[in-house]
Amino acid sequence: GENVEQHPSTLSVQEGDSAVIKCTYSDSASNYFPWYKQELGKGPQLIIDIRSNVGEKKDQRIAVTLNKTAKHFSLHITETQPEDSAVYFCAAPKWGNNDMRFGAGTRLTVKP
């Protein structure tokens, strides 16, 4: 089945620095790649996504890049703020596109 590997598992940055989280997937047919932010005690919140017809998408301080050849995609957060502290999950569709396979998550801590 589809495997989604996510790195790093924990990331600590100073406020104002950038944070990068990387994911790799195994199914070359995957064509939709969302990123979710999960705060303590809450459900995952979709923050940005990218489809395979583009290589990069940006939304204010958040960007996602996709390399279909290498089968990896990354989340970039610039000018980090303490409220960015959360667990971030990447995901990619399972073959047949009925469900998402999630990475194990990255716990991001932004120190003030």
Add this chain to the structure above:
Amino acid sequence: NAGVMQNPRHLVRRRGQEARLRCSPMKGHSHVYWYRQLPEEGLKFMVYLQKENIIDESGMPKERFSAEFPKEGPSILRIQQVVRGDSAAYFCASSVRQGALDEQYFGPGTRLTVT
């Protein structure tokens, strides 16, 4: 426009009891997904439903677990004869279109504790 609703938010059951988790999708969404999240882990797909149909239940345990999404009312995830290993957060998501090609929006989850 209300988001995905789940209830109860917290549920405590003794071993052997039944747990019923409810999910109301976002307005206009007819596709529902259930995921389970163990502490410090990612989300694991359980089942994908449309109204009155189970589309993909490849992630559901073979016994004790069942799901439905009736024509009227919320989707229900039912766990019979709960065991301690069932303790987890259960999340429901919904989307407008089919499967993983569309944005999925998650509810706040139901945290099940089996004592």
